Amino acid sequence: MGAVEVRGFGWRHAGRKAWAVRGVDLRIEAGERVLLLGPSGAGKSTLLAALAGLLPEDSGEQEGTVEIDGLDPRKDRERVGIVFQDPETQLVMARSGDDVAFGLENRGVPAGEIWPRVDEALRRVGFPYDRDRPTAALSGGEQQRLALAGALALRPGLLLLDEPTANLDPAGADLVRRAVAGALSADTTLILVEHRVAEALPLVDRVVVLEPGGGVRADGPPEAVFAAHGEALAAEGVWVPGRTIPPRHATTPPGEELLTADRLGLPPRLAPTDLRVRAGEALAVLGPNGVGKSTLALLLGGLLRPGVGRVTATAALAGADDRTPPHRWRAPALTRRIGSVFQDPEHQFVTATVFDELALGPRRTGQSEPAVRATVDALLDRLRLTRLAGANPYTLSGGEARRLSVATALATAPRLLICDEPTFGQDRRTWRELLDLFADLRDAGHAVVTVTHDADFVAALADRTVTLNRRPDPAGGDSGRRP
Amino acid sequence: MTNTDSNRWRTIDIVIAAVLGVAFGIIFWAWGLLWNGPADAIPLPGRAAIYGVWLVPAVLGGLIIRKPGAAFFTLTVAALVSVALGSSWGWTLVIQGPLEAAAAELAFAAFGYRVFRLPVALLAATLAGLAAALYDVFIWYPDTAWGSFRLPYILITAVSSLVIAGLGSVALTRALARTGVLDRFPAGRERAAI
Amino acid sequence: MISLEPVAAPGAPLARRNPVAKLAAALVFSAVLVATLDPVAPAIAIAVELAVLPLFGIRYRVLARRALPLLAAAAGIVVTLVLFAADRSGRVLLDAGPLLVTSGVLLTALGLVLRMFAVALPGVIVFATTDPTDLADALVQNAKAPARFAIGTLAAFRLVPLLGQEWQMIEMARRARGVDAGRNPVAKLRLFVSTAFALLVGAIRRGTRLAVAMDARGFDAGTPRTFARRQRFGVADGLLVAGAAVLGSAAIAVSVALGTFRPLIG
Ligand SMILES: Nc1ncnc2c1ncn2[C@@H]1O[C@H](COP(=O)(O)OP(=O)(O)OP(=O)(O)O)[C@@H](O)[C@H]1O
Ligand SMILES: Nc1ncnc2c1ncn2[C@@H]1O[C@H](COP(=O)(O)OP(=O)(O)OP(=O)(O)O)[C@@H](O)[C@H]1O
Ligand SMILES: [Mg+2]
Ligand SMILES: [Mg+2]
Numbered sequence: 001m002g003a004v005e006v007r008g009f010g011w012r013h014a015g016r017k018a019w020a021v022r023g024v025d026l027r028i029e030a031g032e033r034v035l036l037l038g039p040s041g042a043g044k045s046t047l048l049a050a051l052a053g054l055l056p057e058d059s060g061e062q063e064g065t066v067e068i069d070g071l072d073p074r075k076d077r078e079r080v081g082i083v084f085q086d087p088e089t090q091l092v093m094a095r096s097g098d099d100v101a102f103g104l105e106n107r108g109v110p111a112g113e114i115w116p117r118v119d120e121a122l123r124r125v126g127f128p129y130d131r132d133r134p135t136a137a138l139s140g141g142e143q144q145r146l147a148l149a150g151a152l153a154l155r156p157g158l159l160l161l162d163e164p165t166a167n168l169d170p171a172g173a174d175l176v177r178r179a180v181a182g183a184l185s186a187d188t189t190l191i192l193v194e195h196r197v198a199e200a201l202p203l204v205d206r207v208v209v210l211e212p213g214g215g216v217r218a219d220g221p222p223e224a225v226f227a228a229h230g231e232a233l234a235a236e237g238v239w240v241p242g243r244t245i246p247p248r249h250a251t252t253p254p255g256e257e258l259l260t261a262d263r264l265g266l267p268p269r270l271a272p273t274d275l276r277v278r279a280g281e282a283l284a285v286l287g288p289n290g291v292g293k294s295t296l297a298l299l300l301g302g303l304l305r306p307g308v309g310r311v312t313a314t315a316a317l318a319g320a321d322d323r324t325p326p327h328r329w330r331a332p333a334l335t336r337r338i339g340s341v342f343q344d345p346e347h348q349f350v351t352a353t354v355f356d357e358l359a360l361g362p363r364r365t366g367q368s369e370p371a372v373r374a375t376v377d378a379l380l381d382r383l384r385l386t387r388l389a390g391a392n393p394y395t396l397s398g399g400e401a402r403r404l405s406v407a408t409a410l411a412t413a414p415r416l417l418i419c420d421e422p423t424f425g426q427d428r429r430t431w432r433e434l435l436d437l438f439a440d441l442r443d444a445g446h447a448v449v450t451v452t453h454d455a456d457f458v459a460a461l462a463d464r465t466v467t468l469n470r471r472p473d474p475a476g477g478d479s480g481r482r483p
Numbered sequence: 484m485t486n487t488d489s490n491r492w493r494t495i496d497i498v499i500a501a502v503l504g505v506a507f508g509i510i511f512w513a514w515g516l517l518w519n520g521p522a523d524a525i526p527l528p529g530r531a532a533i534y535g536v537w538l539v540p541a542v543l544g545g546l547i548i549r550k551p552g553a554a555f556f557t558l559t560v561a562a563l564v565s566v567a568l569g570s571s572w573g574w575t576l577v578i579q580g581p582l583e584a585a586a587a588e589l590a591f592a593a594f595g596y597r598v599f600r601l602p603v604a605l606l607a608a609t610l611a612g613l614a615a616a617l618y619d620v621f622i623w624y625p626d627t628a629w630g631s632f633r634l635p636y637i638l639i640t641a642v643s644s645l646v647i648a649g650l651g652s653v654a655l656t657r658a659l660a661r662t663g664v665l666d667r668f669p670a671g672r673e674r675a676a677i
Numbered sequence: 678m679i680s681l682e683p684v685a686a687p688g689a690p691l692a693r694r695n696p697v698a699k700l701a702a703a704l705v706f707s708a709v710l711v712a713t714l715d716p717v718a719p720a721i722a723i724a725v726e727l728a729v730l731p732l733f734g735i736r737y738r739v740l741a742r743r744a745l746p747l748l749a750a751a752a753g754i755v756v757t758l759v760l761f762a763a764d765r766s767g768r769v770l771l772d773a774g775p776l777l778v779t780s781g782v783l784l785t786a787l788g789l790v791l792r793m794f795a796v797a798l799p800g801v802i803v804f805a806t807t808d809p810t811d812l813a814d815a816l817v818q819n820a821k822a823p824a825r826f827a828i829g830t831l832a833a834f835r836l837v838p839l840l841g842q843e844w845q846m847i848e849m850a851r852r853a854r855g856v857d858a859g860r861n862p863v864a865k866l867r868l869f870v871s872t873a874f875a876l877l878v879g880a881i882r883r884g885t886r887l888a889v890a891m892d893a894r895g896f897d898a899g900t901p902r903t904f905a906r907r908q909r910f911g912v913a914d915g916l917l918v919a920g921a922a923v924l925g926s927a928a929i930a931v932s933v934a935l936g937t938f939r940p941l942i943g
Contacts, residue, residue: 059666103894350856498891
């Protein structure tokens with residue numbers, strides 16, 4: 001069960017001139033495990049949505065056909081289970097157990113069978129709480145597990161997973177991968193979208209690479225595909241295993257201090273933490289899911305009022321404002337000094353087009369219109385968003401949205417840049433561009449603070465790391481310079 | 484699944500109507516604080532000038548969802564949610580809400596759920612306002628004088644409803660359509676491709 | 678403050694009753710009371726409501742807090758009647774120019790205010806003792822409400838607590854990009870309105886995705902749904918509804934017997 005037949009498939013979202021995917025021919029036998037690759041914006045998420053029958057006819061234009069076991073997935077969703085890129089949008093009910101039961105109820109599973117199946121699914125994904133746990137009280141990683149349980153409980157013939165481990169800490173990502181491996185029965189077909197190929201490879205026996213312009217670029221066993229196309233794929237943005245990107249560490253010692261945090265915390269979200277940020281250095285903040293990294297980023301960025309302790313900006317960053325803490329600064333002053341990139345890019349968007357989104361900051365800080373235009377065009381070009389200048393930010397692919405959110409923070413050229421998970425869900429090309437962008441900023445005397453689970457990015461960029469721990473650490477988190 | 488019957492509610496119709504209802508339930512809750520708080524400085528019937536806010540969800544729901552029952556469902560949910568959150572009229576809204584909602588629904592039904600232009604919106608808003616005002620004067624303000632209270636009250640409520648719920652909902656629908664969130668509804672489908 | 682969780686002791690004998698039964702009982706009880714304008718029947722009804730409160734596991738302090746907003750509406754009713762009453766019979770209590778307050782006016786006002794409390798309290802009791810999920814389940818299973826609408830509304834209702842967080846997020850996003858109002862009240866109002874609009878847009882966007890997620894799990898597949906959580910409507914539930922009808926009518930009957938009854942129409 002779960003054979004996929006795609007013939008000449010193409011989809012164009014309503015309101016777009018370009019096709020999101022086009023000319024895809026693909027046959028996947030029941031029980032195959034496929035890794036779907038392709039650069040950001042190639043149409044991977046769109047293709048998965050089509051396989052799940054979730055592209056409504058009134059929301060775009062279709063070419064070709066998609067069949068699951070010979071049936072149109074729009075009419076017959078019995079066979080397909082899907083976990084989206086963002087698990088939060090996927091939870092339906094208020095209690096965890098009810099949420100898993102939701103799909104079973106919809107499919108008319110007899111009442112007596114429902115709870116045993118719910119319990120089994122929760123056990124398989126290592127869900128740590130009982131069924132009554134409110135879904136609103138789950139961390140990102142736990143939500144991801146619950147969403148997976150909801151899909152597995154249906155015993156789908158075809159399981160579709162869109163970046164199921166983005167945003168998880170390494171231990172959590174490992175757990176989810178093992179849950180997937182352990183939960184699949186022999187005849188379940190799996191299609192997985194995951195940029196980080198190396199971690200996903202143990203789960204799959206076939207790789208399909210989508211060509212951004214249309215069609216399938218490569219298809220076959222992983223070793224064969226990477227041996228034959230490795231060079232070209234890497235250049236296009238696919239994370240080909242074994243091809244590392246040269247690191248960019250600081251060549252000069254850091255300069256003056258810009259910002260310090262003393263016993264800074266916001267109970268219960270963040271325990272008191274000490275931190276100092278200097279010009280010309282890249283600092284990485286690490287730690288498990290839910291420890292308070294994003295909270296710390298918002299506090300440092302002057303967006304949240306500290307619960308305890310304080311943030312102090314030096315005159316080098318704040319000029320005459322160095323006696324007031326950042327959260328009391330006027331917004332235009334703040335955005336010139338500190339740029340913030342939120343963990344969820346969509347939380348950051350405030351206008352209706354990509355262009356306006358980039359122009360907002362410069363306009364608010366009083367730049368002239370020609371200067372604004374020049375800044376925006378340069379950023380659009382550098383992050384390959386020119387084609388999308390008129391698009392609504394909320395219709396972007398995961399990777400495009402992330403690039404835009406980074407670009408918005410750069411638009412006012414702040415002295416200090418604070419980025420929350422800038423590299424999640426990024427293809428190799430964007431990853432490399434971000435690395436160069438941040439490194440260039442640092443070398444030009446800016447400070448870059450990144451909150452991240454991405455060990456490779458830390459290794460390639462960071463001059464110093466700070467690790468937050470679950471228990472309040474009396475000594476604070478500052479670990480000193482990297483060797 | 485792909486039902487061509489345009490009067491059948493899709494999942495998205497149900498959820499968005501409910502979301503609008505929930506959002507306005509919260510607005511009602513806050514609006515109630517204003518109505519009975521600062522706005523108390525203007526005694527009735529003058530205060531009825533801002534009455535139209537209570538009727539916005541009916542017209543907005545009808546204009547966006549464009550299905551039979553949309554106006555009724557949206558305002559009923561809003562009323563129920565405001566009751567659940569603790570409104571100062573409490574349980575009585577369980578009767579009043581659906582009543583106003585049914586009045587607005589009447590206007591859309593009269594045009595066979597085919598016309599969703601400004602005049603229909605204004606008619607729906609006015610009918611809802613009239614229903615609400617009549618309910619109020621009989622249930623809440625019995626024993627008041629027709630000349631000095633009841634007639635002005637009904638009139639002011641109807642006009643407020645026409646302006647706030649009628650014109651306001653049309654403007655709000657247009658503003659929402661511009662953001663792209665209504666792309667899957669007929670109301671949001673008139674935009675250029677990028 | 679907005680609170681959605683049931684606040685009652687879950688084991689209380691009447692709190693455990695079927696949500697539809699509680700809803701019906703509250704509706705019956707208050708519908709009877711709307712029909713009268715005298716102060717006696719609502720006063721009896723309020724006494725009854727306060728007497729059964731422990732059976733619902735609600736503490737009086739909790740009820741008082743939830744019923745507090747009702748005072749505001751009550752004040753509005755009194756003011757309106759004092760200003761616009763048509764019938765100003767009875768003893769004159771205050772005569773200050775256009776303001777003519779008589780005992781008749783005050784009696785009517787008292788009746789209306791008591792009635793408003795008598796009608797509103799059952800609603801407070803129902804929502805304080807009922808979990809939204811149970812209510813939706815019971816509406817579908819026991820009241821034959823359309824499942825798609827009940828479950829769809831339940832899913833939307835789950836967004837309520839999330840909207841507060843979303844509001845904070847929008848404010849932070851704007852501030853990060855240099856948008857704030859400073860001390861200018863007009864700019865503040867404009868920012869408030871545009872934040873509220875952004876919240877509505879965000880809620881609709883969330884709703885759209887939620888609908889897709891529900892469809893992905895077969896919500897609209899046309900297969901008849903089964904129920905994981907059974908809700909039963911038993912004899913005790915029937916008795917609750919009947920009891921509400923009897924008690925409501927009894928309050929009216931006492932009022933009629935005392936000669937104080939004043940029907941709404943007539
Ligand atoms: N709802 C939408 N409306 C309009 N265009 C969209 C929508 N969703 C995606 N697109 C566009 O379709 C193209 C393909 O998007 P898709 O999300 O499928 O990419 P992807 O391969 O998953 O990328 P990523 O790796 O960045 O997640 C992108 O250019 C994107 O901007
Ligand atoms: N707005 C909020 N209100 C209350 N609690 C919150 C809020 N946001 C986050 N939390 C809680 O605070 C804790 C820290 O959250 P935070 O998002 O800072 O963690 P994090 O380290 O960034 O985690 P992740 O790696 O998953 O992004 C978590 O337990 C979370 O559930
Ligand atoms: Mg994607
Ligand atoms: Mg975080």
